[in-house]
Amino acid sequence: MLGLGRQRGYTLLELMVTLGIVAILAGVAVPSFNGFIQTQRLRSAANDLTTSFNLARSESVKRNVDVLMAPSQVLWSDGWLVKLGDGSTLYESAKLNGVDVTASANSFTFQSNGRVTSSGTFSLEGVGGSTIAKCVRLKLSGGSVVDEGACP
Template structure:
């Protein structure tokens, strides 16, 4: 025999409606534990995403410089400015800016040019880098120590590669 809720006495109806304070506290405690476990993973993922975005921006700037030097049949100079906020990559032809890229403010970019006597990267129309220079940019995130650093490397024949490498 089925009993409907309407046929129960008012005291029984009052006991079975809603949640008790203990049930709510247990639920909140379980949620707090789950959030405390997930939070570090989320911050690491965000740091990795910032590093990846900065590496992609840097690689795109270098690719544009390579293409512009071929199309314009002129040398295109890549100027990396680490002292400004945000950090910038500028592409220049004859001292005039043709393009500017802003890098993520929380990213740290380290530029290593070989040979050390070369101060700037110049893409030539013959698809080579002036002075046979090679460059490695190492990208890290300043807000995290657990991220995976990325490197954008540029060979003397203007090949651009992005890899998970380097140390922060």
């Protein structure tokens, strides 16, 4: 006599319940993940600016020349250039996606002693009505500070 063996596996009902739970969890996680992505974009942009400041400052001291930092096009959001006094480019940043950058000046010059001719602020804000913002302050000494929130 052949006995009925015990079958292994999941029923259709169990699979549908599991799929429903996964869909609900994904719906809750997606909005917070978008905020996380925006925060990381702003943090990356602030780090890129700070790195460019450090490059311009160190090269001005090393080469004993003025180094200019200016937007590569009209807007700082389109990227920026770090250039020597003779016009040769040391660094060109890529366009920033999802971040609006507003600076207090059109360019900044690092003198041969590492100081900046004028201090300034860079306001970094997320696009699309995001309330997340960062403020990068360039000090006269050539150093920079990154603050949470919009620039005052």
